Amino acid sequence: MNDTRSEIVRLAGELIRSIGYNAFSYADISRKLNIKNAAIHYYFPAKSDLGVEVIRQNLEAFNERTEAWKNLDYRQQLVKYITMHDSFIKKHWVCVVGSLSPSFDTLPENMQKELQHLVNTILAWLTDLLTKGKDNKVFSFSETPRTKAFIIHSALLSSLQMNKVLRNDVYKSIQEGLLNI
Amino acid sequence: MNDTRSEIVRLAGELIRSIGYNAFSYADISRKLNIKNAAIHYYFPAKSDLGVEVIRQNLEAFNERTEAWKNLDYRQQLVKYITMHDSFIKKHWVCVVGSLSPSFDTLPENMQKELQHLVNTILAWLTDLLTKGKDNKVFSFSETPRTKAFIIHSALLSSLQMNKVLRNDVYKSIQEGLLNI
DNA sequence: AAATATACTTACTACTAAGTAAATTTATTA
DNA sequence: TAATAAATTTACTTAGTAGTAAGTATATTT
Numbered sequence: 001m002n003d004t005r006s007e008i009v010r011l012a013g014e015l016i017r018s019i020g021y022n023a024f025s026y027a028d029i030s031r032k033l034n035i036k037n038a039a040i041h042y043y044f045p046a047k048s049d050l051g052v053e054v055i056r057q058n059l060e061a062f063n064e065r066t067e068a069w070k071n072l073d074y075r076q077q078l079v080k081y082i083t084m085h086d087s088f089i090k091k092h093w094v095c096v097v098g099s100l101s102p103s104f105d106t107l108p109e110n111m112q113k114e115l116q117h118l119v120n121t122i123l124a125w126l127t128d129l130l131t132k133g134k135d136n137k138v139f140s141f142s143e144t145p146r147t148k149a150f151i152i153h154s155a156l157l158s159s160l161q162m163n164k165v166l167r168n169d170v171y172k173s174i175q176e177g178l179l180n181i
Numbered sequence: 182m183n184d185t186r187s188e189i190v191r192l193a194g195e196l197i198r199s200i201g202y203n204a205f206s207y208a209d210i211s212r213k214l215n216i217k218n219a220a221i222h223y224y225f226p227a228k229s230d231l232g233v234e235v236i237r238q239n240l241e242a243f244n245e246r247t248e249a250w251k252n253l254d255y256r257q258q259l260v261k262y263i264t265m266h267d268s269f270i271k272k273h274w275v276c277v278v279g280s281l282s283p284s285f286d287t288l289p290e291n292m293q294k295e296l297q298h299l300v301n302t303i304l305a306w307l308t309d310l311l312t313k314g315k316d317n318k319v320f321s322f323s324e325t326p327r328t329k330a331f332i333i334h335s336a337l338l339s340s341l342q343m344n345k346v347l348r349n350d351v352y353k354s355i356q357e358g359l360l361n362i
Numbered sequence: 363a364a365a366t367a368t369a370c371t372t373a374c375t376a377c378t379a380a381g382t383a384a385a386t387t388t389a390t391t392a
Numbered sequence: 393t394a395a396t397a398a399a400t401t402t403a404c405t406t407a408g409t410a411g412t413a414a415g416t417a418t419a420t421t422t
Contacts (some may be wrong), residue, residue: 018286037411038370042370101283105345161338173325173327226382
């Protein structure tokens with residue numbers, strides 16, 4: 001993987017997190033990299049190919065992280081998950097899932113499939129963690145682990161969105177609330 | 182307010198909830214209403230004027246509803262709030278806030294202001310309800326009412342987004358989890 | 363050294379978007 | 393009924409957008 005290609009993907013990722021998939025154009029990327037529009041089409045013939053690659057790399061990064069956390073205790077793993085996107089706050093970014101989900105029906109099919117795959121992977125990992133943590137009395141909550149996973153994931157994802165709109169303390173305060181299990 | 186105008190706003194609202202503000206065009210609306218593009222510009226010179234009106238009407242509708250609920254007991258009011266968007270599920274719609282927030286930075290300034298106003302109103306109402314319910318021992322939770330309001334609002338909003346992506350039981354299951362306070 | 367593949371640029375097509383000015387039809391009022 | 397105002401169409405501009413075909417310079421392989 002050469003430099004230009006990975007820079008394109010990196011920038012596309014930033015653009016998706018900050019303004020969304022439909023709002024960015026190949027011109028946004030080519031301008032910043034000092035290349036021509038067509039150079040991006042050389043690596044990613046269709047915009048959706050670039051979109052798929054951003055999602056794919058996000059999934060890869062998630063799998064690498066959770067793998068790296070696997071020897072931590074359950075509570076520490078939950079903390080890692082919940083603080084995973086702390087650096088997004090001052091940039092006013094949302095996560096890839098939070099960015100793409102509301103406009104899901106406008107996305108090309110290959111991106112829809114990849115996004116579903118990403119969401120399922122995240123929810124499966126979190127459900128598994130909550131199951132083990134509950135069984136071992138590390139966590140205590142009344143919902144099923146899967147429901148609790150939905151709630152935690154949803155609240156986190158949308159706290160990044162609220163951070164864009166309100167620019168206040170929502171994110172920090174939701175985090176504290178979620179850790180309280 | 183004449184018929185054409187209100188039909189334009191109604192359709193714009195549907196489009197925002199289903200595909201988002203940036204993804205819909207005046208052509209989508211004019212096609213369905215059998216009018217010309219320019220007729221929409223007569224009522225809403227700029228697309229952002231139409232966007233503002235959709236948000237404004239959403240706020241108005243919220244205020245009317247909460248006003249209508251005010252004689253119900255606290256728990257019933259919470260149920261009303263949490264089930265407010267049940268009809269969106271089979272249409273795969275998200276709420277206006279959930280649709281516009283991720284692309285907040287691409288929105289024109291007048292829409293940003295109106296959206297902030299809407300979110301603040303919702304959170305203020307919900308915080309107030311949770312405060313009163315907690316004080317009267319109707320609800321029991323350990324977070325502050327404001328934090329709890331953030332969590333409930335966030336989880337709900339993003340469960341609609343997840344419903345678009347996963348098309349399964351996320352929404353119902355989050356609802357049940359949230360009512361359990 | 364010749365042939366070939368890689369990484370682009372140039373220059374374009376086809377299309378869609380928001381927005382506007384002027385003309386025309388439809389409804390309301392004097 | 394004439395004058396006026398409201399609602400809309402016609403016809404257009406401007407400014408993008410994704411995508412493509414053909415060419416070129418630079419490496420890499422034979």
